[in-house]
Amino acid sequence: MTIKEAQEAVDRWIREYGVRYFSELTNMAVLTEEVGELARVIARKYGDQSFKEGEKDNLGEEMADVLWVLLCLANQTGVDLTEELLKSIEKKTQRDSLRHIHNKKLMA
Numbered sequence: 001m002t003i004k005e006a007q008e009a010v011d012r013w014i015r016e017y018g019v020r021y022f023s024e025l026t027n028m029a030v031l032t033e034e035v036g037e038l039a040r041v042i043a044r045k046y047g048d049q050s051f052k053e054g055e056k057d058n059l060g061e062e063m064a065d066v067l068w069v070l071l072c073l074a075n076q077t078g079v080d081l082t083e084e085l086l087k088s089i090e091k092k093t094q095r096d097s098l099r100h101i102h103n104k105k106l107m108a
Contacts, residue, residue: 003081007074010068021072024073024077027072038065041057041059044057
């Protein structure tokens with residue numbers, strides 16, 4: 001599935017099952033909540049915390065939840081994420097093409 005296809009699939013789902021998009025402000029709050037849930041799993045899986053009883057290692061699920069809300073925000077604000085990601089890659093390539101290669105902290 002391409003990013004464009006993902007945006008279209010989310011839009012179809014919203015129109016068929018979701019009634020309508022939440023407001024942009026609500027979706028921003030939901031995105032923040034979902035990023036927090038992802039952070040919790042990463043802290044327990046890769047950090048110093050352990051999973052509480054009943055918690056599960058659902059890293060992929062939490063990443064997908066973050067992506068879902070981001071796709072919703074892109075759809076409702078008219079952002080083509082494919083186009084924007086390509087521009088971001090180009091910007092980072094121009095700005096950072098030598099920066100990381102010469103970073104002694106990354107050479108371990």
